Amino acid sequence: MSDAEKSSPFDIAIVGLGIVGVRQITREVEETIRRCRHTFVIDGGFGVVQYLKCICAEVTSLVPFYERGKERLPTYRRMAAEVINAAITASPVCFATYGHPLVYCYPAILIQRAAKLLNLQVEAFPGISSLDTLFVDLGIDAGTDGLQMYETTDLLLRRRPIQNDVPCILWQANAIAEPTYETDRRSPDQFLPLQGYLLEFYPPEHPITLVLSKTFPLLESITETYRLETLATDLARGPQSGNLYIPALRRRPIADYKLLEKLTVRT
Amino acid sequence: MPNLNDFLSRIQTDHTFHLQFRQNPEEALAPYEVSAEERAALTGSREQLRTRLGQPDSHWKLSCTYGLIGSGELEFNVAAALGRPEVQGMLGQIRKASTHTDRLAPVIALMEQLG
Secondary structure: OHHHOOOOOOOOEEOOOEOHHHHHHHHHHHHHHHHHOOEEEEEOOOHHHHHHHHHHEEEEEHHHHOOOOHHHHHHHHHHHHHHHHHHHHHHOOEEEEEOOOOOOOOOHHHHHHHHHHHOEEEEEOOOOOOHHHHHHOOOOOOOOOOEEEEHHHHHHHHHHOOOOOOOEEEEEEHHHOOOOOOOOOOOHHHHHHHHHHOOOOOOOOOOEEEEEEOOOOOOEEEEEEEEEHHHHHHHOOOOOEEEEEEOOOOOOOOOOHHHHHHHHOOO | EEEEHHHHHHHHHHHHHHHHOOOOOOOOOOEEEEHHHHHHHHHHHHHHHHHHHHHOOOOOOOHHHHOOOOOOOOOHHHHHOOHHHHHHHHHHHHHHHHHHHHHHHHHHHHHHHHH
């Protein structure tokens, strides 16, 4: 065991690798991986696993656990179990995934929960998320009008109200109401409930942009803008991946004029 | 002679080289053994390159929040989990297991209790 391993403050590191392959691995994450005995990885980016093998003694891809048509939940439990088991056997270990490790990453939730019950120390390190790359791809600043975001299935499941004067991001629209691991093209019928629900908040002509950020430095991100009234058809023929950005319908008017007065006072 | 994979690996780790390629692709590619098809993918449309690289499967990291539907709690309650006999039983099996292989089954069983 190296001195670094002996002095590790955690048994399990949960790290994000970013969206653009090796290029977006932060120094903090790289240093963390170097200090781990074993890294478990979910990332299909070109050269990522090979790169990790250069900085960590043992690297295991968790991707083979996915099986088309199989429910995702047992797959994620199995992934989390592999990480926990390895940490009990010989920590520190690392769970590394593309994007941000605590954004839409169910194995990370399970790892953190199990670790609490087993007195294992967990430390998480952020990665560049597809939310970050979406801001760049669309050139928007969430500080202007705020931002709301929902996982698409959850939006429909709970019929969450949308505030249409605030931009909205819908995650994982292509996996709507789908508990299994599927990569087949989906039909317009599967997106109609989403289109119908959004029509309760926006007019038919309202634009919605699908964003699929680049995953390699030489590629370009895909952005396609649809009209809400044809969203189901457009999503079915589109890239089958990515997030949806719905701009605000209008800007909310000022309500507190006293505060406005303070902001506009010149000294 | 270095090949396409060497080129793609370097593009990711050597920013100066990446910029050189953007300014003068032919010069940057000169030391690499790439076929005409590969060269076309690198210097032509991005769609060709996307096909060549393959789009990483973004279906890998999908939400499973429906797995938490049964829970009305906003945060994981450690004390409540530890108070459940089935969880205690699995923790006991995990601690008792002497090998990595023997431990895997109870760890998976524990995960099923957690979400």
